[in-house]
Amino acid sequence: MFTNSWSQLAWWKTYFTPNRYSHDQIPDLTGKVAIVTGANTGLGYATTIALAAHGAQVFLACRSQQRAEDAIERAKAEIRVKYPNAPKDPQLEFLKLDLNDMNKTYQAAKEFLGKGLPLHILVNNSGIMNTPFGLSADGIEAQFAVNHMGHFVFTTALLDRIKESQPSRIVILSAMGHELLPTKMNGIDFATLNQQGNFSSFNRYSRSKLANILFAKALARRLANERVYVNVAHPGLVATEIGRSSKDMMGTVGDKAGQLLNAVMGYSAEEGALTQLYLATSPEIENRDVTGQYFIPIANEIQPSRYARDEELQEKLWMFSENLAREKIKV
Numbered sequence: 001m002f003t004n005s006w007s008q009l010a011w012w013k014t015y016f017t018p019n020r021y022s023h024d025q026i027p028d029l030t031g032k033v034a035i036v037t038g039a040n041t042g043l044g045y046a047t048t049i050a051l052a053a054h055g056a057q058v059f060l061a062c063r064s065q066q067r068a069e070d071a072i073e074r075a076k077a078e079i080r081v082k083y084p085n086a087p088k089d090p091q092l093e094f095l096k097l098d099l100n101d102m103n104k105t106y107q108a109a110k111e112f113l114g115k116g117l118p119l120h121i122l123v124n125n126s127g128i129m130n131t132p133f134g135l136s137a138d139g140i141e142a143q144f145a146v147n148h149m150g151h152f153v154f155t156t157a158l159l160d161r162i163k164e165s166q167p168s169r170i171v172i173l174s175a176m177g178h179e180l181l182p183t184k185m186n187g188i189d190f191a192t193l194n195q196q197g198n199f200s201s202f203n204r205y206s207r208s209k210l211a212n213i214l215f216a217k218a219l220a221r222r223l224a225n226e227r228v229y230v231n232v233a234h235p236g237l238v239a240t241e242i243g244r245s246s247k248d249m250m251g252t253v254g255d256k257a258g259q260l261l262n263a264v265m266g267y268s269a270e271e272g273a274l275t276q277l278y279l280a281t282s283p284e285i286e287n288r289d290v291t292g293q294y295f296i297p298i299a300n301e302i303q304p305s306r307y308a309r310d311e312e313l314q315e316k317l318w319m320f321s322e323n324l325a326r327e328k329i330k331v
Contacts, residue, residue, distance in 0.1 A: 020299035021278040023050060023270075029281065030055035030087075033117050033165070035158075037061040037097060037151065038126025040071035043173070043235055046273035047123055048092070049075050051280070053083040056121065057091035061108065061154075068094040099126055099150025101137035102328045109157030118165035119158055121280045124151040124172045124212075129205050133196045138328045141194050143201075147208035152215055152321045153329065166227040167286055171279045172216045174232045174294070177202070178209040179305045187307040188214075190320050211317055213294060213308040218318040220292030229291045231279045232304075236297035238272035267297065274298045 034051050038044040039060035052058045052075065062068040072092045079086045095112055098104040112119070127147045136145035155170060162168045181187070185199065188207055199207075213232050220230040266272075278299035279285060294304040307313060 017296060017298070017300040017302075019274075019297075021274050021282060023274070023277075026050060026054050026277060026281050027283060028055055032056040032120040033059075034121035034123065034280070035059045035061050035095065035112065035119065036123045036125055037099070037154070040064070040067045042269050043238060043273045043276065044123070044125040045071055045075070046269040047125060047276055047280070049078055049082075050273065050277050051121065052090040052092055053079045053086040054281070055087055057093070057117075059093050059095040059112065061095045061097035061126070063096070063098045063100075065094055065096060097126075097154065099146045099154070100142070102149060102153050102325060103330055104137075105150045105153045106157055106329050106331075109154050112158065113161055119161045120165050120168045122155065122158060122162060122168075122170045123276055123280055124155065124170070125276065126151075127173060127208075129175075130201045131205075132201060133204070135194060138324075139194065140324070141204060143204045143208045144193060144211060147205075148211035148215060149321060149324065151212075153325050155219070156322075156325070162228055163223070163226055168228050169280050169285065170216075170219070170228065170230045171276050172212050172230070172232050173276060174212040174216075174234055174304075175205075175209040176234050176296070177206045178213060178308060179206075181206040181210055181305070181307065187310065187313050188317060190316070210305070210307055213304050214310075214314045214317045215321070216294075217292050217308070217311075218314040221314075223291070227286070229279075229285050229289075231285070231291060232294045233276040233279055234294070234296045235267070235272040235275055237266040238269060239266045272297070275300075 029051060034056045036044050036048045036058060039048040040062045048058050048060060060068045060071060072094065075092055076090055079090050095108060097108040128143055131142060134142040136142050138145065140149055151172065162170065182203060185203060185207060188211060216230050216232045223230060275295050275297050279295060293301050296302050303309065
């Protein structure tokens with residue numbers, strides 16, 4: 001049993017919704033400062049290129065400095081080829097971020113704050129999917145730790161700077177997988193969060209993606225009187241490295257089936273990034289005062305699952321996350 005009956009699930013609508021945003025619609029971002037987590041590959045890399053090509057100063061928040069620096073060199077070359085009107089020297093910089101460790105994540109935020117720069121755009125893009133059961137450096141189930149807790153700590157540590165920089169945007173990536181959470185998980189059972197139990201790796205992934213939406217909605221409520229726009233993107237089926245654990249968890253046949261599905265029905269990373277780019281850059285977001293909403297490809301607003309809309313669960317997650325961060329982070 002899932003959170004909704006099959007007739008209520010919304011993920012299938014991604015194959016019938018129109019494309020409402022393109023790279024040509026991204027405005028001039030000169031003077032804007034952005035951070036993209038997981039920016040060295042996939043959707044994060046595509047988002048970084050688009051932001052930098054339109055004039056933003058972009059920090060690639062990644063765990064590996066070498067991979068980030070390689071990505072910066074590739075990005076500069078790609079921008080020169082694809083964007084003839086882009087700045088001659090795109091502003092791209094590495095920011096070390098390890099979302100698996102809350103103390104390191106907190107330090108990454110402090111390192112950025114120490115630069116004295118504004119922060120107009122934060123794209124919480126990084127994530128892991130369908131990984132074997134394991135615990136983070138803080139003893140938290142790994143997918144929940146990386147996909148939610150790391151970004152919770154990073155975002156809240158940067159929040160004062162984001163408010164100072166308004167109008168500003170926070171974009172949080174979720175996924176259609178949040179709809180496929182078994183009812184036996186009861187939304188999020190915080191008491192059994194770190195137990196392996198009877199849940200599959202995909203169940204744990206779905207739980208973390210639900211947490212992304214719950215967090216975004218709770219944060220948007222707290223910023224209701226600010227010009228800080230917090231929204232959630234489901235990028236669609238995209239062939240990226242996030243599924244690199246699928247072979248271990250699903251076997252060779254399942255992995256091959258997934259690759260075939262991506263090839264036939266999936267978006268490229270450049271296309272898949274358009275929904276988060278819409279939320280990060282489109283003037284419509286400010287003009288229509290859009291915040292706390294969930295979007296599917298490409299740039300279409302839709303209702304998430306009933307668990308995601310549950311304000312009580314949103315607040316439970318906020319308090320749990322806040323207390324956990326306070327317990328684990330050594331300031």
